[in-house]
Amino acid sequence: MTRQFKWDSGLGLLGLLLLFVGSYIGLFVAPAERYMGETQRIMYVHVPCAWNAMLLYTLAFIFAIVSLWTHRPKWDAVTTAAVEVGIVLNALLLVQGSIWARATWGVWWDWDVRLTTSLIMVLLFAGVLALRSFVHDAGRRATWTAIATIVAFVDVPLVYFCVRWWRSLHQVQSTPDTVAPMMVVPLRINAFAILFLAIWMMAQRVRVELARRAQDQVAEPERIAPIGGSTNA
Amino acid sequence: MPDGVIVGGWSYVIAAYSVTAAGLIAYAWSLVHRRRKAELE
């Protein structure tokens, strides 16, 4: 237990440190972008959040399949953890995206393909957690969480293509593509920072889940000695 | 998107970074809190 505690808090601290370094470079060292100016600096947290949210959802999908296959509590715990941390990053992504939209396009919301898809994604996976919270039996809760996660994940590419087609009649908003080397460095650093932080969060969430499960793990009552009676069949 | 360069915009950057930090801290705090509660019981 104490050894496990060390690896994930170490990773968490490393993530925190990297986030400070990356954000420092992003905010104060990297040059301002040609057209977008300073607002482009939002990208150094925005894009890492997006990458990691997608990564977590993909992991959740894989964990869900394993959970359905093995019925082991630990796989249910990691599936839930990945979904939940994914939702947190996804929610941050939405807020950052909204601020970005306000700064560049002058509106708080734009029906941009990625922004719209991430809004639908957050709703899809929030549904998984909602379903989960209503099921009392631990075994069924694990199975249903896995099923809902798989069903939700398969929808993501469909939604993405759909929104793209839906938007194709309108003009497509440009996204910054002029990238100087000093812009790549903070992006990469922050991507790993968020990844490490996400792993730390997942580890904590897994602990919560396993601790809750452990409460239910009441040992079988002691065997009552059978009394009397003839045992002829 | 306007033609020229967007001047300034630091306020948006600060808002985005603060929201991110606040979100991460709030979630981390809830995790620690929930874990303590679950492990104590």
Added chain:
Amino acid sequence: MPSRAANTAIPAVQTTGLGKRFGRQWALAHCDLEVQPGEVLLLAGANGSGKTTLLRLIAGLYKPTQGSMSIYGMDPEQEKLACRRTLTLVGHDNYLYSQLSALEMLQVWTRLRGVELSEEQAIDLLREVDLQDRRDYPVGGFSAGMRKRLTLLRTRLEEPKLVLLDEPFSALDASGQNLIEEWIEGYRSAGKTVVLASHNLPRSSKLCDRAILLQQGQMLWQGTGADLLNHVGATA
């Protein structure tokens, strides 16, 4: 009585260390049970003693938390459908669609078993439980006893070797209870296995070859039906 010869055969039901936990509550624990083919076994015990849980575990409606189980030598996990073909359970619920008639209910059940039931056969069956005049009426209008009788017909129209009955006498009048008794006697002579849970000890203890008393999810006592009456009388 199925005695020595039956004992060498594969047991109809065999459980080893079977246990089921709901949340933090063990509904059933340390259940080592062997039911011989052709045996009529009575599960007795107070409410919440684990009778229903045990029956539902055997029927495959619950997955055991602990232990293992076999139905006529088959593993319920591996051969789920084969087990379902072998056994039938009539539990507390009636499994009815209010808007269907008695006849239609029977047809739905048999068709899903892959058997086509002719109308004459269906009417014969309904006559057994005295519902032949009601065959075209929606079951939603039936009384509790009539519904119970209709549902108990499931044990007649299917050909399972293992009949599981949870409180078969409840909601039935005296004639209905006599009928079920007759059926159970018939199953015994046909070599079928019956496991029933009942609170109606005077009736069911006479019927059974063996009785098991459950208490707080554990098998406390076993013996003959007559002994059970004495035992319960002595402790009560």
Added chain:
Amino acid sequence: MSLFRQALTVVRKDLLLEWRGKGRLISVLLFGVVTLLLFSFAVGPDSTLMRAAAGGFLVLALLLSSTLGLSESFRVEQEQRAIEGLLLLPVDPIALYYGKTLSNTLFLMLLAPVLTPVALILYSVQLDLQGLAVLLGLWTLAAAGLSAPGTLYAAMTSRLQSQDVLLPLLLFPLVIPVLMGAVKSITLILTGDPMSQVSAWATLLASFAIIYSSLCGLLFPHAIEEGI
């Protein structure tokens, strides 16, 4: 083969129940009509605006009615635990899933002949016979797309206390591709399709239905492992 026959038995039983419980069917139909009416009040008496939004309203009426139909189809199963009676029989759960999905699809298709004329009249849209046929085809694809995941989720939520909230919560975000595809294509049918984009949207609707009916068919046996 027996799988197919079992599924058909389930469909037959569901259709019979639907026929006997006509009151339910009529209530859902009326609900659809009422929503269509409400949408027109929401947009106001501007007829051009209404005509432009007619496709969207029609599909939204279908979507809102679908959750009623889906949860109703499992309420009947839960009333006297009839579904447990089915699960106790040697029935393949996959047959149960496809039977219920097919009967739910048929149920949603029944909404078309009522809701379409009402929408055409209320929103004063013209449609020729060929357009009507294409619309029915699209409606069928949308109904199948809604039922495929809807049946799985309705089965799962049918025993939970908050199924009335939970089912739409799970289903609505999931079926956004169906919603978009159906709205876009039906609107194109109603307002003219100069670039013949309808077939692309129809392909999307069909893919959704195929992907989800196969995926949910695989998952359904797991969902009901311990009964529902």
